[in-house]
Amino acid sequence: MKIQTDITQLLGIRYPIIQGGLQGLGTSHLVSKVSEAGGLGLITAGSFETKKDMLQDIDIARRLTDKPFGVNIAIGIRKPMDEFIDGVIEGEVPIVFTSGNNPEPFIDRLKEKDIKIVHVAPSIRFAKKAESLGYDAVVVNGYEGGGHSGKDDTTSLTLVQKAANELNIPVIAAGGFSTGKSLLAALALGAEGIQMGTRFLLSKEAILHNRVKQLLVRMQENDTILVKKSIGKTARVWKNARSIELAKFEEKGATFEEIFPYISGESYEELIRNGNVESGVIALGQTVGLIDTIKTVEGIIQEISNEYDKQLQKLNLLQKGDSLES
Structure with a gap:
C-alpha cells in the first residue's frame, strides 16, 4: 500500500521514508536500492574526495534506478563543500538535503535549477531559519538520533510536534525512527515522513564491514x-x-x-x-535497540510498511470501540 503525504508528493516517492546521510556508506549501491524499494535514497557527498568522484557515483545510481534519489551535503563539517554544490547542479540532481553550517550562500543557485531543497535542523530555531530561506521542507533531528543532533537535548517526541505546529513547510522526523510503529507515530505527531540512518546502516546492502554489522545488531538502546x-x-x-x-x-x-x-x-x-x-x-542512534536483524533494503521497507498497516488497523479498531480480539 502507498502512504501518501506531502513529502511523498514533493519528492515523488512511494513511501515517506528517507535514507539519512551515511558518511562513506551512502553511495550508489545502497542509495539505488532505497529508491527502488519506494523510499528516497541520498548519496552522501562527504563520502567522496572530489566532485568528479561524486558525479561518477551519481551516474552509477542513475543506471541502477530510474526512481528519484538525491544528494546529502553536510556544509563545512569536514571540508568546504562548494565544489559539491557545483556538482549537484552540473549533475542535474533533482533533490538536495543540506545540514551543518549556514546553507544560505548556496540556496539561490539550487533554487534557480528547480532543485527541491530540504535542510536537516537540530532545533526549531534552525528549522524556522530554513523555512525563511525558502527551503521546501525540513528534517528535525531529535536527541535520540545518531550523529549530530544539536546541543539542546530535545527528544523527537517534543521536537517533531513543535516543528509541525510552528512551520508551514513539511516536516520530516529523524532520531529514533526505524519501524512501522514509529512511522505511524511520526505522522500522528504532525510529520510528513521519517528519515532513517541507523536502520539502513544495518542493511545487507550497506558496505559496512560485516564484523561491525554483527556487533551492532546485538546492541541495545543504551549502547x-x-x-x-x-x-x-x-x-x-x-x-x-x-x-x-x-x-x-x-x-x-x-x-x-x-x-x-x-x-x-x-x-x-x-x-x-x-x-x-x-x-x-x-x-549510531538509540533506535539500534529495536533492530535485531540485518535485512535487505527492500525487506526493511516492506517490514515497515506492513507493521504500519497492522498498527493503523489496530488503532482504527480502538477508534470504533471494537474488540481487538474480534
Missing part, C-alpha cells in the same frame, strides 16, 4: 554515547572502547589535536572498511 561536545559538534555514536576513551579525554579538557585521531577520516575508514572496532567511532 550509544555522546562525544565531540568539547568542540561544539556533539554526536551520538556507538559506545565502544574507542568512543568511551574519547569521552574521558574530553572530560579532562583534551585539545582538538589530542582528540583528532579518534574522529579522523582515517580511523573511521579503518572501522567501516576493515572492521577494526578499536580504530574509530561511528554514528
Whole structure:
C-alpha cells in the first residue's frame, strides 16, 4: 500500500521514508536500492574526495534506478563543500538535503535549477531559519538520533510536534525512527515522513564491514554515547572502547589535536572498511535497540510498511470501540 503525504508528493516517492546521510556508506549501491524499494535514497557527498568522484557515483545510481534519489551535503563539517554544490547542479540532481553550517550562500543557485531543497535542523530555531530561506521542507533531528543532533537535548517526541505546529513547510522526523510503529507515530505527531540512518546502516546492502554489522545488531538502546561536545559538534555514536576513551579525554579538557585521531577520516575508514572496532567511532542512534536483524533494503521497507498497516488497523479498531480480539 502507498502512504501518501506531502513529502511523498514533493519528492515523488512511494513511501515517506528517507535514507539519512551515511558518511562513506551512502553511495550508489545502497542509495539505488532505497529508491527502488519506494523510499528516497541520498548519496552522501562527504563520502567522496572530489566532485568528479561524486558525479561518477551519481551516474552509477542513475543506471541502477530510474526512481528519484538525491544528494546529502553536510556544509563545512569536514571540508568546504562548494565544489559539491557545483556538482549537484552540473549533475542535474533533482533533490538536495543540506545540514551543518549556514546553507544560505548556496540556496539561490539550487533554487534557480528547480532543485527541491530540504535542510536537516537540530532545533526549531534552525528549522524556522530554513523555512525563511525558502527551503521546501525540513528534517528535525531529535536527541535520540545518531550523529549530530544539536546541543539542546530535545527528544523527537517534543521536537517533531513543535516543528509541525510552528512551520508551514513539511516536516520530516529523524532520531529514533526505524519501524512501522514509529512511522505511524511520526505522522500522528504532525510529520510528513521519517528519515532513517541507523536502520539502513544495518542493511545487507550497506558496505559496512560485516564484523561491525554483527556487533551492532546485538546492541541495545543504551549502547550509544555522546562525544565531540568539547568542540561544539556533539554526536551520538556507538559506545565502544574507542568512543568511551574519547569521552574521558574530553572530560579532562583534551585539545582538538589530542582528540583528532579518534574522529579522523582515517580511523573511521579503518572501522567501516576493515572492521577494526578499536580504530574509530561511528554514528549510531538509540533506535539500534529495536533492530535485531540485518535485512535487505527492500525487506526493511516492506517490514515497515506492513507493521504500519497492522498498527493503523489496530488503532482504527480502538477508534470504533471494537474488540481487538474480534
